Amino acid sequence: MLSDVEIRTTKPKLKPFKLADSNQLYLVITPNGSKLWRMKYVFDGKEKTQSFGPYPLIGLSAARQMRDEARRLLLDGIDPAAAKRQQVQASIESSRLTFAVVAAEWFELNRGKWAVRHGNDVLRSLKRDAFPHIGKIPICELTPPKIVETLRLVEDREAIETAKRLRQRISGVFGYAIAAGYVDRDPSEKVDAALKPLPRKGHQPAITDLATLTKMLSDVEDEYARGITRLAVRFIALTAVRPGELRGACWDEFENLDGDKPLWRIPAERMKGSLERKVEVGGDHLVPLAHQSVAILNVARKLLGSRHLVFPNDRDVNRPMSENAIGYLINRAGYRGRHVPHGFRASFSTIMNEWANRDGAPGDRDVIDLMLAHVPRNKVEVAYNRAGYMPRRRELAQVWADKLTAGLVPPEAVAHRPSQPLSTGRSRRVRRPFS
Template identity: 65%
Template sequence: MLNDAKIRAAKPGPKAYKLADAHQLYLYVSPQGAKLWRMKFKFDGKEKTLSLGPYPLVSLIAAREKRDDARRLLAEGLDPTVEKKLKIKANVEASRNTFEKVARAWHEINAPQWAKVHAADVIRSLERDIFPAIGSLPITAITPPKILEVLRAIEQRSAIETAKRVRQRISAIYAYAIASGIAQSDPSEKVGAALKPMPKKGRQPAITDIAELRRMLAKVDDDFARPITRLALRLIALTAVRPGELRGAMWSEFENLDGPLPLWRIPAARMKGDRDRKDEAGGDHLVPLAPESVAVLRAAWKLSGRGELV
């Protein structure tokens, strides 16, 4: 059997030669001085050679381990050379299945069942918080500590709820990868227990005195330099709609502004809720408009009337 001293002492000759070890393992020494581990074996009645790597990159101990692995495959009726090619192919394929690639495939499949706003929010959170850190890594190579590191960075922005939501999305991506045969396990599964707990919610601050409310609205009117912003804040105070509904308000949604019953008809598709809520027939949200609201819209028309959005 070989030892390191014999291997180091082997010098190249005019012809290639072999130094035998045991169980068909040998070192091939080329005329150029390369020392390569090889193993002879028979499979299906044919003599074959398995390359195990160069010395000293592959040590004597490592070469024997590779030989023993090959012998175990032979005992199971498998060809070690074929299994080696399959393993290399699987490793290459795994490196191509990056987290970002799989995440985008997951998003593409699920987005049609989500509201457009939610679908955009999901992919935006991944692009902002996840892809820069682990998007280029093979999805099977990502470890729980690496995921925790990414989520800790989100927590440092005091976005604790966002960190928890992003972890759930990572877990959903791994569930898709496991079902697709791309991954075997979900490294984010146990990470949730290591995240910071949500802070206890107290009562939201609210103005309940009408005089104080008037002062606050007057201050808003004085403090904002952009006229369209002042008008938007005035209209939200008059109608109590959600900020997103106000931002997306279109001139086509307003009816009968010159009549006795002016109305803002917010389409169901723009309202908060699941897909069924957004697809609901006759589910538009109706906002009756006071004269003061109509006055705000008339003022806004002078600034934004040429566009679709108020």
Template identity: 60%
Template sequence: MLSDAKIRAAKARDKAYKLTDSHRLYLLVKPNGSKLWKWNYAYDGKQKTMAFGIYPMVSLVNARAKRDDARALLDEGKDPSVVKKLRIEANLEAGRNTFERVAREWHENAKAQWAAIHADDVLRSLERDVFPLIGDLPISELTAPKILEALKSIEDRGAIETAKRVRQRISAVFVHAIAKGIAEKDPAEKLGAVLKPLRKGRQPAITDLGRLRQMINDAEEDYARPITRLALRLLALTAVRPNEIRGARWEEFENLNDAEPLWRIPAARMKGDVERKNEIGGDHLVPLARQSVEVLRALWPLTGSGALLFPSNRHGHRPMSENAIGYLLNRAGYHGHHVPHGFRAAFSTIMNEWAERNGKKHDRQIIDLMLAHVPKEKVEGAYNRAAYLERRRELAVIWADKLIATLPPPTVLVHRPAKKTGEFSRRRVPAELPDDFRFPQVTLAG
């Protein structure tokens, strides 16, 4: 029987020699001084040798444990060397079956049942929020705490609904892996119970200026039609309702070449009942900051020949899809965190906070007027919608200067890719306008 003392005392000789232990386990001492654990056994009438590692990396105790495990396999009629080789192959295959590899296989298999834009959104959410954290780990070794760590990182940026959707997608990947025999359980299955609950009531909105700028930048860097990016920028600058952006017509804009540009949204297009829509003088007046006019200048070569600022890609006489801006925000990672309507809440929150510190008398009421809110104490028809127009223009400039401070000019948005592959819109992107360009005067119909 061997002992640690006897093994340590063994010196190298001119030829290799053995130090034997029980049940055919021995230590082979080589001329270079290395000491290797070996075990002889018989299987199916043949003599075989199995290596257990190098001493002292593998201790005497560990070598005996390896021998005993191998003997147990022999008792079951299995060849220990074959079992070891199969385990190594299984470990290698498990290493190859990373979460990202299996997730992409699942997505490729499942995407035929989805709309193309949804299929892209699903894959992008995994690429953005999951693969960087757990994508290179073997799917069979992932645990619930590790997956929860990835989901919590989504929650930490406020995207509560996105975290829940991503959990569902991770779980679907595990179901696929279980069906293929490369995972035994779904560690994401029960994690929904420990995620934050969805916020009820108000639509989600980012109301911190720094995060709002970052969100706009992230969305504008994503792939989209140029007019969708420009619609997002104009929506953020004007804080009108999304439907008012979608239906915007060139004839509604006044004095774009002068010092006091204005967007006159007809009462008929405003939110409200029939009485509001038929109200004389009920047009909503939106003073435009310089940055808003720059958006219109970038947009004019794309859609200035038509009636609508933001037409559908397929039908030029129809407005863009009501979901276009929302999908862009979702693709950028803000699903459940900010919606198109949320720019109104952002404008109201940020500008009211500014007004408390730096504003003038009545600024809070003027901000409500800019949002087309009617005070409860006022009768609809008696409300002066053109009131405080000069101060509204000043506040619009303050808002635009704050919002766009770190964002690129609108012309940059026109030349960014329209598709994930780097392609541009099917329509050719026109050249930029000359410096001396002037908008033609268009009169509002009716």
């Protein structure tokens, strides 16, 4: 049997030669001084050689352990050389299965179940917050501390809820990876304990008194702003849709604007929630339009023409209006902390439900829920509700519009107010009502 002293002191010769150990393990010493571990064995009637690596990187004790492991494989009827090749190939494939690669597979598998808007949010959050930090790491090598480190970077932006959602999406990727046989555990599963708790949420600020709400609209429309932004504020107040649904409004979503039953058909993929939920409530969200809402659309068309988007961005007409444009305008009018764009839904719900209790017809509260795209309590009659309640939804939309716009100036006047304060002297600016 060999010893470390013998191995270290043996000098190379003009030709390669062997130093035998035991149980077919030996060391090949080449003329250039390299010392390489080998093992002879017989498998399926053929003599083969297994390589274990160079000395001293592989010491005598380690070489003997590798020899013994190879002999155990032989006893189980496994070729040690073939097993090693498979292990190397598996290691290579594992290194290629980075988190970003597996996340892309997971996304493609699930995107058909999601609304387009939600799918875009998922992909954007992974590209922005996960891939730069863990995207190139093999998924089998990711650890809870590394995932926490990634989520901490999101928390440092005070985006606590975003960090929670990102953790859920990372966990979703690992759930797929486990099912696909890439990994056997989810290191993100228990990291919630290391994350900051969600701040306590209050209700979104909303004015729920009709007189105050109408006064707020009047004040907002007196503020300097783009004409299309002012129109957008009045339109969202009339329709009580979500701000994202308003910003993405396209002209081809509107029907019968010149007829007696004007309608805004918001596609299911632009609505909040899963596709399953939307199919459950009938898919597209139908918004019957009061004549005041149609008037706003007519002015918007004169203002900007029949481009794709009804409420486009100031700098690029092919992009939606900024998500902050309406909120900033409300704040400038003096209503910061009192009302937000999403608050118009609460305004509509509160004021119209109070009206329904006093002056409405039986079932009006359910109709109001349908107008807000809420899931009906009685899901058995969903299909009937969407079709059968449409006349009443149209009537209530007109009731709301009449109440809300009483005393407000026509939309033409709103659109043509100046977008900027007028300066004096030679530097006086020209009014730009169409900006």
